Amino acid sequence: MEVPDLYAQLGVEPSATVEVIISAFRRQVRELRPDTRVDALTAERFGQLRSAYETLRDPIRRAAYDQTYERTYRSPAEPEQAPAAQPPRRYFVVLGTTAPEPPLRAGPVRWEPHR
Numbered sequence: 065m066e067v068p069d070l071y072a073q074l075g076v077e078p079s080a081t082v083e084v085i086i087s088a089f090r091r092q093v094r095e096l097r098p099d100t101r102v103d104a105l106t107a108e109r110f111g112q113l114r115s116a117y118e119t120l121r122d123p124i125r126r127a128a129y130d131q132t133y134e135r136t137y138r139s140p141a142e143p144e145q146a147p148a149a150q151p152p153r154r155y156f157v158v159l160g161t162t163a164p165e166p167p168l169r170a171g172p173v174r175w176e177p178h179r
Contacts, residue, residue, distance in 0.1 A: 067136050070116035070129060078133065082121055089117040 071078050074088045092113055096106055119125045 067129075067132050068112070068116075069133070070120055071133070073112055073116040074120065076120075078130070080120075085117065085120050089113060 071080070074085060074092065076084055076088045080088070093110070096110055096113070119129050
């Protein structure tokens with residue numbers, strides 16, 4: 065199974081920041097206009113863009129994709145880049161179910177004079 069190049073789909077570099085990714089996604093969506101152009105090709109392209117955007121904007125999903133991207137798209141002739149000087153980020157993922165939130169209740173508001 066071939067992994068799609070999500071960076072190429074959005075038209076950004078692999079070193080792009082989240083702000084650049086958001087901007088590229090919005091620019092491409094404006095060009096596609098999925099709300100006015102309703103055909104199979106546009107729907108498929110929009111689905112690919114949205115999938116790429118959702119993966120690259122989430123830091124955890126992007127880190128997982130970047131590991132696959134390095135193995136798939138990086139040529140062996142490219143020299144290894146020095147690691148970033150920033151400390152590694154640690155993410156904690158809690159698996160399982162959480163207690164459901166109570167339903168939001170709003171009722172009539174009664175104003176009473178302060179006594």
